Amino acid sequence: MTSRIRELRARDNLTQLDLARKVGVRRETIVFLEKGRYNPSLKLAYDIAQVFGMKIEEVFVF
């Protein structure tokens, strides 16, 4: 699974730490998500999509 988190962060001018704080996870988790080395829970995927105002399938590509 890949994600568009890095691209969307750049669009919204958010750092990894900013996004981590918004969704309540450690910065390392965002790093691993961006590298495609960790598959998030449904809740975390939903929370991240909410931050960017998008649907889960628009942020995460299966």
Place this chain on the structure above:
Amino acid sequence: MRKAIIIAVLAVLVLGTMIIWFIRSGATLDFGGSSIMVIQFVVLAFAILVVVRRMKSAKQKVPAEDEMSKGILRKGAATAYYVSLYMWLAFMFFEERIDLERSTLIGAGILGMAVIYALSWIYHSYIRKSHD
């Protein structure tokens, strides 16, 4: 933050107790004695690493534990349990060949389990490429 302080206090207590035991038991710095010292420092280094990570998280105002770090803890524990079984088997095999008291052997086994867990956690946190 509170958990980090508790871990730090526990680590100091464990180390202090081990040093007192080492001095009072009259153990020498031979292979057995120095091995125990090394294991103590590995356990202490692990505790320091955990405390530093937790304090860093507190400073950054992010949770000290999230779904990924909890997953790493679970995987680390599972791997450590599996490896520990082989360690105890090895201990049973070498028990007759090593001239150690049974209580010392059990103590070494418990310390060994702690070290295996620390190494397993480090492996899953920093070396393993994927956390899925």
